[in-house]
Amino acid sequence: MKVKVLGCSGAELPGHRPTSFLLDGKLLFDTGSLTNVLDIKEQFKIKHIFITHSHLDHIMGIPFLAENLIFRKKKYSVNILSISYVVKAISKSLLDGSIWPDFTVIPNIHEGILNLIELRSGQPIKIDDYTITPYPVNHSVPATGYLVEDKRKRRFFYTGDTGPTGSTWVEIGERKIHCLIIDVSFPSGMEKIALETGHLTPRLLRKELLEIKPSPEKIFAIHIKPRYFKTVKSELQKLHIKGLRLLKDGQTIQI
Ligand SMILES: [Zn+2]
Numbered sequence: 001m002k003v004k005v006l007g008c009s010g011a012e013l014p015g016h017r018p019t020s021f022l023l024d025g026k027l028l029f030d031t032g033s034l035t036n037v038l039d040i041k042e043q044f045k046i047k048h049i050f051i052t053h054s055h056l057d058h059i060m061g062i063p064f065l066a067e068n069l070i071f072r073k074k075k076y077s078v079n080i081l082s083i084s085y086v087v088k089a090i091s092k093s094l095l096d097g098s099i100w101p102d103f104t105v106i107p108n109i110h111e112g113i114l115n116l117i118e119l120r121s122g123q124p125i126k127i128d129d130y131t132i133t134p135y136p137v138n139h140s141v142p143a144t145g146y147l148v149e150d151k152r153k154r155r156f157f158y159t160g161d162t163g164p165t166g167s168t169w170v171e172i173g174e175r176k177i178h179c180l181i182i183d184v185s186f187p188s189g190m191e192k193i194a195l196e197t198g199h200l201t202p203r204l205l206r207k208e209l210l211e212i213k214p215s216p217e218k219i220f221a222i223h224i225k226p227r228y229f230k231t232v233k234s235e236l237q238k239l240h241i242k243g244l245r246l247l248k249d250g251q252t253i254q255i
């Protein structure tokens, strides 16, 4: 599996794009960066978008993608998939027709450009050669991470935004996570605010990793707040954790 990092930052600033990961050019995880990164041909290849939670920095690409797709001559639709709370929030607050057209009923009520699909935690869905399973994580709103497995049984887990989330690792069980893409938003000195807002720090990450057995092969820290980037980077380096790296926008990960 090849995962292209469209964005992996915890905020938007020049040189820092919000989170979005494109698997093998066709499956997208979150949409913090989308139409500002992919050209129109690349946008047309996306058929399924998995959303971790309803915060704007993870859903904001959806309306702009829909607008680009509506002018495509061929009949076309994109599935937006997530847990019930997230699907309802997108429907009620993002695509309710008040701040942008409701592309779930455009071009007509029976065939919308966007289909909203509810997933159940712990229940896998198969798309092409991938098995994708949502597992709840611990954020300030209901949120899910995604375990993605290919036919060779290679796996990655993308947490989206999360604080300490021990039960997630219990649910995943002993399946090897070859690549863990995990929230480390704040420096360790801001642990209180991290816990209050449902995020991790380097110190909390270290604790979290002790709960994941077997240990992930590679660990990528994401969603760092740009203001604290240098501090978080140096704190992560000091942890000396095998396989732990920072991700950069535009990078491709091979799993
Ligand atoms: Zn969030």
Ligand SMILES: [Zn+2]
Pocket (backbone or CB within 6 Å): 010, 055, 057, 058, 161, 223
């Ligand atoms: Zn976020």
